[in-house]
C-alpha cells in the first residue's frame with residue numbers, strides 16, 4: 267500500500283486527530299500514513315505558546331503503532347536564522363524520525379497564515395520574495411527529505427488570482443527546483459488544493475518543470491488534520507505523479523523507499 271506522507275494528529279497544535287481514527291480511515295482507503303507533526307521554531311500560537319510537541323512523548327505514545335502501516339516523522343518550519351537552523355538540525359539528529367518534511371510557513375517574521383490580512387505587496391513581489399526565501403531555506407536546511415506544499419501561500423492570499431504558476435516566475439522556480447534536485451530533496455505533491463481547477467494547474471506546472479529539470483521523486487501528502495480528508499484526494503496526487511513520470515516515495519529511518527502503486 268502507498269503512504270500518505272503528510273499527516274497531523276493531536277500532537278500538532280492545530281489538529282485533534284486520534285491515531286485510531288487516522289489508521290482506520292487510512293486502511294479504508296488502502297493507504298499507510300507517515301505522521302508529520304508541526305515543529306516551527308519561528309512561529310507562535312495565538313496565545314503565544316510555541317508551535318512544537320514533546321518529541322519523546324510522541325515516540326513513546328506511537329511506538330506500538332509504528333511499523334508496516336505507520337511511520338513517524340516531523341514537519342519542520344524552515345528558517346534562515348542561524349540559531350533556528352542549528353536547533354532544527356539538532357532536533358533531527360537527536361530523534362529517530364522516519365521522515366522530515368521541511369516547510370516554509372513564514373517569511374522571516376511574516377506568518378503567511380496569521381498575518382494573511384497584512385500583506386500589502388503585489389502578487390509579483392510577494393511570490394518573488396517567497397520563492398527566493400524558499401530557495402535560501404533549502405541551502406541552509408539541506409538535511410530535509412521533502413519540501414512541503416510549495417503552493418502553501420496560495421491558500422491564504424487575497425489576490426483576485428492566488429495561483430502560483432511556473433510561467434509567471436520561471437527563473438525563480440527553476441532556481442528553487444534545481445536546488446531541491448541538487449540536494450536530493452523530494453518535491454511534495456500536497457493535496458490540499460489539488461481538486462481546485464486553477465490551483466491544480468498551477469501545481470501541475472511546477473511538478474512538470476521539476477521533472478523536466480531532472481527531478482525523479484515526489485512525496486504525496488494530504489496534509490490531513492482530521493480523518494475526514496484522509497485518502498479522499500490521494501488518487502489525484504498519484505495521477506499527477508504518474509502523468510509526469512515521477513516516482514512516489516516515502517521515507518523510513520530517513521531512507522527513501524519507492525511506494526507501491528495504489529490498488
Ligand SMILES: [Zn+2]
Nearest residue numbers: 341369414415
Ligand atoms: Zn505545513
Ligand SMILES: [Zn+2]
Nearest residue numbers: 272274341489
Ligand atoms: Zn502540515
